Amino acid sequence: MSTLTISILVISSIVSIIILTSRLKINAFISLFLVSLLLALVALPNADILKILKDGFGNTMGSIGFLIIFGAVIAIVLEKSGGALSIASYLLSKTGDKQAPAALGITGFLAGLPIFCDSGYIILSGLAKSFSAKTKIAMPFIAVVLACSLYSVHCLVPTHPGALAAAGIMNVNIGNFILWGIAFAIPGALAAFFWTKRITKNKGYRPAQYEQSNKELTDEKLPSPLLSILPVIVPLMLITLASIFAVFGWKDQIYFFKIILFIGQPIIALFVGMLFSFLLLKNLNRAKLNGIFETAIEKAGPILIVTAAGGMFGMVIKETGIGLEAGKFLSQTGLGIAVPFLIAFLMKTAQGSSTVAIITTASFVAPMLSLLGLDTESGRLFATLAMGAGSMMISHANDSYFWVVTKFSELDTNTTLKVYSSATIVMGTTVFACIWITSLFIL
Template sequence: MLSSLNGFALAQSATWSAHDARLLTAAVAGIAVIVLLISWAKLHPFLSLALGATTLGVVAGMPFGDLVDTFTEGLGSTVGDVGLLVALGAMLGKLLTDSGGAERVVETVLGRTTRKTLPWAMVFIASLLGLPMFFEVGVVLLVPVVVMVAARSEQPVLRVGIPALAGLSILHGLVPPHPGPLAAVDALHVDLGLTLALGIVVAIPTAIIAGPLFGSYISQRVDLPPATHLLGQTPDQEEHEHRPSFLAAVAMLLLPVVLMLCKSVADLTLTEGSLGYTILDTIGTPVVAMMLTVLIAIVVLGTGARFSRNKISDVVGSSLPAIAGIILIVGAGGGFKETLVESGVNEMITDLATGANLSPLILGWLIAVGIRVATGSATVATISAAGMVAPMVTELPPAQGALVALAIGSGSLILSHVNDAGFWLVKEYFGMSVGQTLKTWTAMETLLSLVSFAAILVLSVFV
């Protein structure tokens, strides 16, 4: 009898082991398909993620009808939660740019700096402008300004440019309302306001080390000629007859951050159900905060710049085509994440990580690093890693869950190289060779990832 029971237990163990092996194979196959299609076949990330999810589901043994329903459900849910915020952020960024508010911020800060403090000012400018803008938009806006400032101050372009790129990039990786952090917050079901606050805490020292300090170091070792071909693209100070004031532009940049933090303040200090709690909780909801900011910006920036109603409509509408692809990629990432959940891969990964005593912080960072290096996409790395570690976060305290989202974002920044569109964008704008771009941009991105992850690990001890 005892031998029969032992035999049954061994058979059960073998069955589960075979099932786990199949799920692990499915996860590896799905990610491998995404990596190969993006990096080798040069297929659009949206299609790559969809085919990767299909591969994962088929290998895991999901019925095809269930697989389609699962992917579309995840896509729709993610676009509903994240896509609207991405669209509203694009509208705010376009209003700031076209009204001249972004130029006003740049000019005001630069007018109050010295040669020594200029790199620090560039971090500040990039951080402010980077809050509502996507990385690529920020680069297009800032690099001509960087070149102009470097030429006028007779400083190496990298001493001014690296701090600006560091400020933009760290926000792209860690701070909502950028698509990657928003997708991580959505997938992990962690508090957005808390993630935003902790993200800023991590971003400040990281941007300082990888920005002004690294910029001063590398500018002495990589000598670049002035990028004079960009000087003609610098913002024309007379392009806007009427422009918002510096305070108005900064207020619009910071308003969504302040509103989103209201929700966390309400959770920490007020009684749930009270009038004050209800008000702060409502205006701190991300969609409400961004919608209010855009509506206020239309009045403050659009009307302040003497835009007609038709002009305001055109500016807001023209912000949307550029981010359609981003919303599709984020949505497909949500579909991939939902496929991971419904196939059982998430639960299997949780069990493996528990058995190996890997914390969600470390596991999330490592997965994001691997996918980032392979695909070149920070957003794909963030979405995929968040989907895999989501079950491990459910029982964590709110602050620890937020730190896991930040750790994933940190891993998604590392080692940008030739498969990353940002690599080529920076290379061409600064007129660098591939080798010079690796020594500067790639090294800066890696430094951002390592320093931010170290800061996250330190914070995890205290929160």
């Protein structure tokens, strides 16, 4: 089957999911499964289609399943205990209602430095809802500002696996990469903030309906902000420590390092955060705990299924090989630093994972650096940064993070596509523009 035919099929499948979920209001899982199956049958007739579907679904479920469940437990406890309201009240008393989105954006940016964007969003999503409900600011604005602030550093800073692996493939200095990555993530996050503010203004979007489970809770009876923030801060600190140890090559030969590296894994760190959340519950007993677990699992179930289905769709697109074919074409255009950006952009849009996009692009671009005029220390660095910018866009229905943002924010698919997906385009192009302009003075 020709590359053109596969390209048409992939584009048609993406459009089909958008129409099914946003226009026809078909269940997201059913839409993703049907389109994934049909695309695989048509584009991959000789492949083991069931294995591809199961691998895509299972790999995604395995990578974020525990995170979603433990994160849901923390969110339920923060809601029932009034912990989320306590944090929101404290932060808003310092920033004022009008600055709530900016405050949450800064929180997300800092939190996103050490942790995956999906982990950070799961942890902070309850806070976003309480901010929106308390300030009466539209939930899509609050949610997308948080999502993009986490996402900006996820794609550009090599404390994350994609950027870290790409740095190794491209032989880039990690320290320089971290500094430049943070520097370029800032304009990306700011661009997404102002774009989201503009696109959600006067569009009829509503604030979150954050129902406080315990109606008797008043400001005086709320838990302290410090105790309330522990379930959020402790996992972030543990993951940060483990990331620092990994970046500096502090291995597990020393027992202390081994412990930190273990409990700093996102799954264990979130489990520890969940344990800390129980400190917020008064008169804790087995029945209350079981009730929280059951509520969290009921909430997490649909999110898990839809997110894993997004991974399944991404796997099918990846198996078509359309991303690699597009990369081969672009490598012959003589566009210099734009080539790694465009290849990563096409890889990300086609298969959904920013991590896969940047790693695959690095593997593809590394042998052609001299042809692109980028085979210097600074050339390799800026080529890798350009890949990070490309891996930001476009986040849509085949990206598991898209569904995490949609479901944990309780947004409809159409709203997430209009606001969040468009914001990722603004982020990616803004970051690349900054990288390209800077490269003119350095390369």
